[in-house]
Structures are given as structure tokens and as C-alpha cells.
Amino acid sequence: MHSVxxxxxxxxxxxxxxxxSLMEQLGNLxxxxxxxxxxxxxxxxxxxxPETPDEILLENREPGFPRISIGRLGDGxxxxxxxLPDLPTAARMVAKDDFSEAEFQILSSPAFAVNNSMMLLFAxxxxxxxxxxxHASTIMNxxxxxxxxxxxxxxxxxxxxxxxKYIPGSELLNDDNPIVxxxxxxxxxxxxxxxxxKTPCYKKMDVPAGAFVRIRRAPENKITRLSVLESYASLxxxxxxxxxxxxxxxxxxxxxxxxxGKVPCYVLDCLPDxxxxxxxxxxxxx
Numbered sequence: 001m002h003s004v005x006x007x008x009x010x011x012x013x014x015x016x017x018x019x020x021s022l023m024e025q026l027g028n029l030x031x032x033x034x035x036x037x038x039x040x041x042x043x044x045x046x047x048x049x050p051e052t053p054d055e056i057l058l059e060n061r062e063p064g065f066p067r068i069s070i071g072r073l074g075d076g077x078x079x080x081x082x083x084l085p086d087l088p089t090a091a092r093m094v095a096k097d098d099f100s101e102a103e104f105q106i107l108s109s110p111a112f113a114v115n116n117s118m119m120l121l122f123a124x125x126x127x128x129x130x131x132x133x134x135h136a137s138t139i140m141n142x143x144x145x146x147x148x149x150x151x152x153x154x155x156x157x158x159x160x161x162x163x164x165k166y167i168p169g170s171e172l173l174n175d176d177n178p179i180v181x182x183x184x185x186x187x188x189x190x191x192x193x194x195x196x197x198k199t200p201c202y203k204k205m206d207v208p209a210g211a212f213v214r215i216r217r218a219p220e221n222k223i224t225r226l227s228v229l230e231s232y233a234s235l236x237x238x239x240x241x242x243x244x245x246x247x248x249x250x251x252x253x254x255x256x257x258x259x260x261g262k263v264p265c266y267v268l269d270c271l272p273d274x275x276x277x278x279x280x281x282x283x284x285x286x
Contacts, residue, residue, distance in 0.1 A: 012037025053078035144210030175199035218269035231265035
């Protein structure tokens with residue numbers, strides 16, 4: 001068994017693979033390799049896991065997105081995943097009730113199988129720990145991180161590109177799955193992660209969170225600060241987690257409720273142009 005430890009957003013993770021060669025396909029994980037860690041979860045590759053759960057609680061078959069099924073298996077959890085709804089199953093995974101340990105079987109698409117299994121476990125095991133796995137594109141500028149929220153394909157990456165092109169000092173931290181943490185001292189920081197969608201941007205860096213900005217297509221550029229309640233709804237809808245689990249749902253609620261009182265949230269109605277980036281920058285940076 002080949003064991004590798006990682007530090008992802010300050011959380012330890014242990015991955016046990018049946019051989020070392022698969023790590024060559026997982027260059028996105030390389031920046032996060034660490035020494036000895038106290039893991040929030042341990043994921044171990046095995047030859048086989050059960051093929052069906054006792055019951056299915058969630059199934060996502062949205063076109064163009066990974067197929068994911070989650071269900072109960074005994075007193076633990078069953079998960080099955082594929083890169084797209086019409087592609088063969090890539091992995092099956094069984095996890096303890098608290099998601100602290102899991103075993104997975106690779107059936108196809110090995111890199112996807114490892115990464116998606118890790119992403120799922122990370123979101124679920126860290127949700128009670130003041131941690132959010134957020135669907136966002138994140139720009140660093142002047143020592144802060146600005147997270148652009150939007151459904152896939154509706155402009156968050158495009159908006160980040162406008163910042164990179166037109167706002168001096170901008171740098172991409174992550175283009176799809178940054179990690180946000182509410183730390184014990186009350187500060188809120190955004191971290192790069194090994195998972196960045198279609199854009200290879202895997203940076204082990206972190207900065208204070210400067211703002212959350214929801215991107216909406218519109219015929220003109222206008223930015224509006226959201227109320228606390230609106231901010232909560234906006235951020236909640238962009239967090240990855242399995243909400244039927246009470247500890248996860250309670251963790252999300254407590255973390256988001258505190259964060260929106262500390263970090264401003266906005267909605268940017270905009271065109272995909274330079275003016276949108278400048279409108280956003282002038283408001284959130286000021």
C-alpha cells in the first residue's frame with residue numbers, strides 16, 4: 001500500500017493507494033503533499049466495495065456534470081460517481097458515518113475516481129469544522145481573496161479573466177473549488193485547493209477573504225451589496241455538502257451565519273467586459 005499525506009486548507013488528509021504509479025496522474029495533488037498529519041479523513045483504495053446501497057438519498061444526473069449517487073449502507077454511507085451521467089461508473093466508495101474513514105474501488109477514469117472521492121469526503125468531513133468547499137472562481141489582489149459565485153457556465157471564470165487582464169496585481173488562486181475557513185481567531189481565509197475545474201490552478205496559498213460576489217449576466221454593469229439574509233442565501237447555494245446529515249447542515253449554518261457578518265457579499269449584474277471588472281474592483285476593493 002502506497003500512503004500519501006496532504007495538507008489541504010490546513011486540514012490533514014491521508015490517501016492510501018494500491019500502488020505508487022497512480023500518483024503520476026495526480027499532479028494537481030502534488031503541491032499539497034505534506035509530512036505527518038492528523039487526518040480529517042483517510043481514504044483507502046481496495047479491490048471491491050458493495051455495488052448497491054440500502055437506500056439512495058441523493059442522485060445527481062444533471063447533463064454535463066458528474067453523476068453522483070449517495071445513500072445509506074448499514075450505519076455508514078455509500079457513494080457512486082462517474083465523470084458524466086452517460087459514462088461508466090468511475091468509483092464506488094463506502095464511508096463511516098462521520099466520513100472520517102472510507103474505502104473506494106476504482107472502476108474507470110482513475111484520476112477522476114481519486115479526485116472526486118477526495119472532494120466529496122473533504123466537503124463532508126470538514127463542514128462541521130468551520131470549513132466551506134465553495135463553487136467559485138477566486139482572484140487574489142492586494143493581499144485579499146475575492147470569490148466570484150455563479151452556476152457553471154454563467155460567467156465566474158470569465159469575470160476572473162477580466163480581472164487578470166485589466167486589474168493590476170491580480171492573480172488566480174483557484175477557478176472552481178476554493179476552500180473558505182472560519183478560523184478559531186474569528187478570521188476568514190480563502191485557500192487554494194487541488195480541485196480547480198477545467199483550469200489547472202493548484203496553489204497551496206491562502207489570503208483573507210475580501211468579498212463574495214455573485215455574478216449575473218445583465219445588459220449593464222451594476223454592483224449591489226446584499227443584506228445579511230441575502231448574503232446567507234447566496235453563499236449557502238454555492239457550498240458543496242450533503243445537507244441531509246445533521247452535523248453537516250448544522251456546521252454549514254453556523255459557519256455561513258458567522259462569515260456573512262464578517263465578509264461583505266454582493267451581486268454583480270454585468271456584461272463580460274472590462275467595465276464589469278472595474279465596477280466590481282472599485283466597490284469591493286474600496
